[in-house]
Amino acid sequence: MIERAPYAQLLGVCEWTDADGNVGLAMPASPALEGRQGFLYGGVIGSLLELACLAALAGEGEAKEERPRPINITIDFLRGGLMVESYAQARIVRLGKRVVNVDAFCWQTDRDNPIATGRMHILRPPGA
Amino acid sequence: MEAEDPFERLKSMPPRGHHALLGIYHVAAGADWAELACPFSAEFLLDAGSGLVSSGPVISLIDAAAGAAIIARTRRWEPMATLDLRVDYLRAARPECTLHARATCHRVTRRVAFTRCEVNDGEPANPVAFAAASFFFTSEP
Numbered sequence: 001m002i003e004r005a006p007y008a009q010l011l012g013v014c015e016w017t018d019a020d021g022n023v024g025l026a027m028p029a030s031p032a033l034e035g036r037q038g039f040l041y042g043g044v045i046g047s048l049l050e051l052a053c054l055a056a057l058a059g060e061g062e063a064k065e066e067r068p069r070p071i072n073i074t075i076d077f078l079r080g081g082l083m084v085e086s087y088a089q090a091r092i093v094r095l096g097k098r099v100v101n102v103d104a105f106c107w108q109t110d111r112d113n114p115i116a117t118g119r120m121h122i123l124r125p126p127g128a
Numbered sequence: 129m130e131a132e133d134p135f136e137r138l139k140s141m142p143p144r145g146h147h148a149l150l151g152i153y154h155v156a157a158g159a160d161w162a163e164l165a166c167p168f169s170a171e172f173l174l175d176a177g178s179g180l181v182s183s184g185p186v187i188s189l190i191d192a193a194a195g196a197a198i199i200a201r202t203r204r205w206e207p208m209a210t211l212d213l214r215v216d217y218l219r220a221a222r223p224e225c226t227l228h229a230r231a232t233c234h235r236v237t238r239r240v241a242f243t244r245c246e247v248n249d250g251e252p253a254n255p256v257a258f259a260a261a262s263f264f265f266t267s268e269p
Contacts, residue, residue, distance in 0.1 A: 007182035034145035041146035043188025
């Protein structure tokens with residue numbers, strides 16, 4: 001469902017599911033995502049992490065009528081993103097009644113060497 | 129003389145890459161701050177039906193404004209990388225509204241620059257987001 005969001009389409013993000021049924025996002029490199037020459041823009045990496053967090057929550061069967069709202073996000077940039085395809089996956093740390101804590105990471109060629117990690121608090125819509 | 133100034137050079141550079149995609153442009157600046165803006169686009173929506181604006185463009189605009197604030201303060205053209213970025217989303221941005229991000233670089237050391245940023249969608253007294261970001265100068269000593 002995240003890949004149907006106009007903003008996800010603007011970035012060229014699409015969804016995939018791993019062998020365990022966990023949702024992940026993939027984002028091919030494109031000149032429109034570049035920051036300083038030869039590197040993926042930091043804001044784009046942050047946005048991909050954020051979309052991964054929202055996708056993980058949507059995978060929990062979150063109510064569709066009202067969207068969950070981001071409260072805040074913390075992004076650590078570990079290394080420069082190259083102009084190659086990027087991937088992101090998130091894990092729900094705690095699914096509270098009102099607040100969800102989510103961890104996400106983003107990698108390129110090697111899943112064990114992430115280029116960025118993120119943490120998010122998300123407010124669940126009432127009655128979810 | 130002005131053409132030699134790194135910040136003037138930054139302002140006069142045509143937008144490219146992701147800045148160009150989002151339509152980010154320079155608004156104003158001071159000795160240690162810079163304000164950048166980004167006009168609304170229907171492509172920023174998270175949900176076409178509900179009109180909910182994604183916070184992704186907010187992150188990118190903050191990154192851009194914070195970087196500009198550092199150059200406004202240092203007046204140096206040094207390659208740098210964002211170390212970390214924390215954003216508090218105070219409320220959802222309204223559709224159809226231009227986003228403004230005003231970043232201040234409040235401390236620079238030899239290797240690291242610290243910034244804060246405030247984002248609004250037309251009413252500075254009613255901000256959309258607060259952020260803190262730190263940057264690392266990547267050139268070798």
